[in-house]
Amino acid sequence: MPRHDILGRDHDLVLYGATGFAGALTAEYLARHAPEGCRWALAGRDTAGLERLRKRLTAVNPACADLPLLRADSTDPDSLRALAAATRVLATTVGPYLLHGEPLVAACAEAGTDYLDLTGEPEFVDRMYLRYDAAARASGARLVHACGFDSVPYDLGVLYTVGLLPEGVPLRVDGFVRTNAAFSGGTLASALTAVSRPAAMARAARARRRVEPRPAGRTVRAPFGPPVRSRETGTWGVPLPTLDPRIVARSAAALDRYGPDFRYRHYAGVRRLPTAVAGAVGAGAVSALAQVPAVRRRLSGRLRPGEGPGPERRARSWFKVRFVASGGGTRLVTEVAGGDPGYDETAKMLAEAALSLAFDDLPETAGQVTTAVAMGDALTRRLRDAGITFRVVRG
Secondary structure, eight states: OOOOOOTTSSEEEEEETTTSHHHHHHHHHHHHHSOTTOOEEEEESOHHHHHHHHHHHHHHOGGGGGOOEEEOOTTOHHHHHHHHHTEEEEEEOOOOHHHHTHHHHHHHHHHTOEEEOOOOOHHHHHHHHHHHHHHHHHHTOEEEOOOBTTBHHHHHHHHHHHTTSOSSSOEEEEEEEEEOOOOOHHHHHHHHHHHTOHHHHHHHHHHHHHHSOOOTTOEEEOOOOOOEEETTTTEEEEEOOSSHHHHHHHHHHHOGGGOSEEEEEEEEEESSHHHHHHHHHHHHHHHHHTTSHHHHHHHHHTSOTTOOOOHHHHHTOOEEEEEEEEETTEEEEEEEEESOTTTHHHHHHHHHHHHHHHHSOOOOOOEEOOHHHHTHHHHHHHHHHTTOEEEEEEO
């Protein structure tokens, strides 16, 4: 596998979009936790905003007074190519990715630079696979999408769970996610962009299926089924048509440890059936309304990108994902859990994923890969050390 010469680059890690809501939280996490000697930098289009952020970070860690500031803009491909060529790893929080993300993926695939983002947009991920997976394989770049709450808890949670089940047998895993978290403007904008394009999303998925290799002699499925009642979790499971089960399935297709016949189903875990029904109806209504441009703009205007919940609200937020799994006569329930999922924990996940790509001893991979394939147990260990729980509930 060819690999562009990256050892002589100026930076180990660059955070692009650092002045946004999620970007600033990620920068603060890195200011506290980046290892000594890590050569990292802040990047974005607003130099004054970057200077203000650096001043805030210096109050957290005086060493940040010397952080390099790099100007780059998603509308200026030359600036993004220069950014990608200057670092070994590039993490971006600039979304919606369908609108702003492609030029940076292209630059990293060309330069052999490892790329991470926070997207939850299935169409974007599929289009980037179709356009840049081959180039990234040729350059040695690892393109790792969905490195936040989309989709790290599920991808690594299933990897952790599968590792506790027998090998070489059919495996069944159902994930049930619960959270009380609030959303930011960036998350709302990405979600509305994604659900407003169902036909385009379906076309991209079909195009990917036509060309993506399937695992030889193995079956991997992530079906979208009806609601279920889970005795193990005490919840109703409402199917979630998100990126997360697709990411899990791609990890399962790439890793033989998931067995000869693997199935994953993904649900929101809801305590009461009326709440589940109301949630499903509400989600359907928002999706339908998002098809109308004027209504979509009005919904987006309720919370602008760059805005999000304050520290007090985030401190009260939590998430829990329970995995009900079976295979080879073994049945168990595992859990991945943490604090505020959309922002504090997402910043932690993105930062630790970037540090893992930069510094951990990882399998040789390239192209568009998942967190389980690219980083796997190394990232799980990092997240456990950082306070996110991976545990067996019942087994």
